[in-house]
Amino acid sequence: MLDANRVMIVDLGDGLGRNIQESIGLDPESCKSASGEAIEDVLGMIERTNPAITFFGVSDAASQMLPLIERVASVFPKMGVVVAAPSDSPELILNLLRAGADEFFTLPCTPDAFKGALQRVCRKKGILRVPSASSMGKTIATFSGKGGCGTTMIAANLACNLSGLSGQPVAVVDFDLQFGDLATMMDVPAAHTLADAVGDDGTLDEDLINEIVVEHPSGVAVIAAPNDPADGESITGEHASTILKKLRGKYGYVIVDTSCAFNGCSLSVLDEADEIILVTDTLVPSIRASERSTRVFEKLDYDQESIRLVVNRFNPKGELSVEDLEKAFKLPIFHILPNDFDTAMAAIDAGVPVAEVAERCELASSLRVLAAKFVEGAEEQAPAAAGGVMGMLTHLFKK
Numbered sequence: 001m002l003d004a005n006r007v008m009i010v011d012l013g014d015g016l017g018r019n020i021q022e023s024i025g026l027d028p029e030s031c032k033s034a035s036g037e038a039i040e041d042v043l044g045m046i047e048r049t050n051p052a053i054t055f056f057g058v059s060d061a062a063s064q065m066l067p068l069i070e071r072v073a074s075v076f077p078k079m080g081v082v083v084a085a086p087s088d089s090p091e092l093i094l095n096l097l098r099a100g101a102d103e104f105f106t107l108p109c110t111p112d113a114f115k116g117a118l119q120r121v122c123r124k125k126g127i128l129r130v131p132s133a134s135s136m137g138k139t140i141a142t143f144s145g146k147g148g149c150g151t152t153m154i155a156a157n158l159a160c161n162l163s164g165l166s167g168q169p170v171a172v173v174d175f176d177l178q179f180g181d182l183a184t185m186m187d188v189p190a191a192h193t194l195a196d197a198v199g200d201d202g203t204l205d206e207d208l209i210n211e212i213v214v215e216h217p218s219g220v221a222v223i224a225a226p227n228d229p230a231d232g233e234s235i236t237g238e239h240a241s242t243i244l245k246k247l248r249g250k251y252g253y254v255i256v257d258t259s260c261a262f263n264g265c266s267l268s269v270l271d272e273a274d275e276i277i278l279v280t281d282t283l284v285p286s287i288r289a290s291e292r293s294t295r296v297f298e299k300l301d302y303d304q305e306s307i308r309l310v311v312n313r314f315n316p317k318g319e320l321s322v323e324d325l326e327k328a329f330k331l332p333i334f335h336i337l338p339n340d341f342d343t344a345m346a347a348i349d350a351g352v353p354v355a356e357v358a359e360r361c362e363l364a365s366s367l368r369v370l371a372a373k374f375v376e377g378a379e380e381q382a383p384a385a386a387g388g389v390m391g392m393l394t395h396l397f398k399k
């Protein structure tokens with residue numbers, strides 16, 4: 001995640017700093033902004049706080065920010081100078097290059113564009129360990145076209161395993177606003193829920209987002225769905241985007257469980273996700289529902305690479321072979337989880353991760369391997385020792 005102590009954001013009081021904060025998912029309270037300060041004041045602030053990277057919000061090619069950038073770039077040659085602007089006119093880019101900016105991105109920017117800019121500036125300036133771009137608040141949504149495929153089970157276990165494997169702070173949020181059962185599955189009290197962050201007048205109080213988090217014994221931060229389905233109606237797609245942006249500024253991974261419906265809110269959640277785990281089981285209605293979901297994702301122009309098809313409850317002795325499944329789906333299979341109803345039910349009944357019920361069972365191992373696929377360098381450490389046929393399958397479908 002971005003280390004807010006080593007990042008500074010400067011604008012001229014035109015709101016661009018806030019825009020940058022939102023785009024890069026940095027917690028607004030935790031970064032230093034120098035809106036409209038005189039050049040000498042900004043230089044003094046940079047000297048005092050020693051940021052590795054300073055972001056400048058620039059409105060246009062004639063902005064008064066340009067002389068400031070020029071001064072800063074020459075006085076602090078080791079610091080990364082990144083500029084964000086609402087347009088990318090050639091004149092602006094030329095002026096920025098002349099002023100000594102290292103990187104540029106347009107606002108609002110996609111997480112990928114931002115990560116790319118960050119990586120390049122870190123490489124160019126030899127900045128180590130500042131904002132670890134690859135791990136900056138990755139948002140992963142779990143989605144299924146049909147209920148009962150194991151979406152919530154996967155979300156809960158993914159969050160717990162990611163927490164252990166990545167060592168980063170992890171949050172899991174239940175955006176199944178009507179019948180969300182994540183808190184029950186993780187056995188945490190849902191005294192506060194998403195509905196508490198949105199007032200009766202429909203406004204979201206961003207400060208309350210931290211208050212509705214409940215800590216799971218694994219360290220994972222859990223945000224529960226409303227207890228009353230009616231309360232979910234006040235949560236809009238815009239709320240969902242704001243909540244997820246805020247969370248990704250604070251947590252290394254934000255896992256979002258969803259309902260199996262396409263509506264304003266779930267579409268916003270999916271829009272915010274860097275990767276979508278599309279969960280299916282091997283029953284024909286589930287396969288059909290997954291196909292339909294894939295078509296919707298196509299229409300929405302989602303990058304096919306970001307859709308991770310996970311086949312749950314696979315039975316190697318069942319009617320459908322892996323080859324059949326591959327043909328049925330238009331997507332490559334990202335991961336296969338074995339069918340183990342007794343263990344899955346025991347974990348759900350006890351409100352604990354599967355590994356706590358039977359650490360060495362194939363389902364627990366396979367869930368760990370799934371999580372490892374989202375953590376750089378962890379796959380080698382994760383137990384491919386899932387043994388037997390499933391172990392081989394898991395290995396085969398490793399990406």
Ligand SMILES: Nc1ncnc2c1ncn2[C@@H]1O[C@H](COP(=O)(O)OP(=O)(O)O)[C@@H](O)[C@H]1O
Nearest residue numbers: 147148149150151152153313339340341344345
């Ligand atoms: N790999 C699995 N093997 C056997 N049963 C499973 C598996 N994954 C999930 N289940 C069972 O499927 C049911 C639905 O799981 P859930 O996560 O609530 O699905 P969804 O959120 O997609 O509706 C639960 O009873 C759970 O025990």
Ligand SMILES: [Mg+2]
Nearest residue numbers: 151152176181
């Ligand atoms: Mg569910």
